[in-house]
Amino acid sequence: MGEKLVEGRIVKGIAGFYYVQDESGILECKARGKFKKMGLVPMVGDRVLFSKQHAAIEDILPRTSELVRPTVSNVDQAVIVFAVRFPDPNMVLLDKMTVLAVKEGLDVVLVFNKVDLDDAESQLTQKLESIYGPTGFKVLTTCSVTGFQIEELKAMLKGKVSVFAGPSGVGKSSLLNAIEPGLALKTGAVSEKIQRGKHTTRHSELLELASGGFVVDTPGFTSLELKDLEADLLSSCFPDFEYYPGNCRFDDCLHMEEPDCRIREAVQAGKLSDSRYNSYVLILNEIRQYRRY
Template sequence: MITGTIVKGIAGFYYVKAEDKIFECKARGKFRNVNLIPYIGDLVRIVPEENQVTGSIVEILPRKNLLIRPPVANIDQAIIVFAAKSPDPNLQLLDRFLVLVEEQNLDICICINKIDIDMEKDYEAIKDVYEKAGYKVIVTSTVSNTGIEEIKNELRNRTTVFAGPSGVGKSSLLNKVDPHLKLKTGDISQKVKRGKHTTRHVELLPFKEGGFVLDTPGFSSLSLENIAPNMLQNYFREFNTYRAYCKFSECSHIHEPQCMVKQKLDEGIIDKGRYERYKLIYNELESAKQRRW
């Protein structure tokens, strides 16, 4: 047996990098029996066949984390990419993704791409909101090379999931950061003003300056139903300083009196848009909880 990392999975085949080679592997049937699915990024033990090209996955080693969408394990950080324009930023979708990544306790960086086509510089207000919430925000343009070195520094020697909606320029951005990646890029659909999918599968790609990056398929919606409503507040960073000062220990920051989070909202310290999106997600999770009962 040898140990390696799953770098790609297509149609039931898993490509495992081990001992400076790539093995095309199938997972043993025992994983199906216990409902265990191999994920990109999994550290696995394989038994190579005599041809030293194919093999079988016989063990999946313990994971340090797991994202369901994009489906990937053992990640150090997430860089969440949205466009300043074309398509317009969907902040509800951004906040949902932040919740999912916060739940996995990953380092997070927000990237606002295509700033060269935002003539009104509306992205500056978005950048300010998320920086005040406690996130690192990098603004980028592949046209002017703005922010390219900053993204390169973030990627160096780390395993990073590079995710965001279709059409925001993830593949183009990665190609600019590391031309050796040679990722396929696409255009915006003029009919629906959304990106056309260019990344068809999740793949762990070696970054020239060290580390790995995953350019993931775009997404348009994210389900959070596995998160308990009372846990949601843990994943809104700007609430953390004030939660302990609420009158009620189980404060949802929605209905209760003497809520410090709502007080800071009234004072303008917590962003109203972020808070409204928190309420929307909270009520959605409560409804899902009631349906399960």
């Protein structure tokens, strides 16, 4: 007689053990040997069928997405966090992260944190909003210190699996703590350095929010590889470029030197952001660099 299998989700994996969560709690499980034979390695984020009696994962349900860094499956959205300043946003890095997220089929939420450090004179928040408004990405400006827009962020996470990404020091852990103080994530540059020193490999972990949804707090990453992205697909990962589809003289226009390019015209006319176009060119050149080898 087959025993009853229960559906759950892998929230953590350490040294061959998988922590599978369902409504009744978290159970430490082993994966059946058949997965190894199939060349299938269970991932954090996987929805699985497991046996409580044997503490064993019996089946892995089809994945909707698979991220490599951090290693998580079934992610719905990327919450890309940058500070309006301290540290100043690196726009190329930001745009690269959105490209990777779009390429993976994730929804993008852009969070500009530390709005308390902006001032009336520089209006950094407003500038960022004007650059990213036309992308159609969801944009939130937040402050984890005052709690500004924290409820809105919380609402966006509800019922979804979200990966928090962004450079170190922008306030990812602080935002998550503001959403749910019980998480008690370590914050501040110093504590992160200590954390890195202690654990040579950091495992990704899904954290469940009481308000609903799971989040992954990634350690900050600063360089991203775009090796497997084709040059001619890059502009489709810039949703603000898509307002001018198929209108360039050449169907395969890369929006660089080609004559009658609608994208470059839009940039020259001030309709498309210089900053976004600049990132596009730099990322395209990076992709071409890879292709040469």
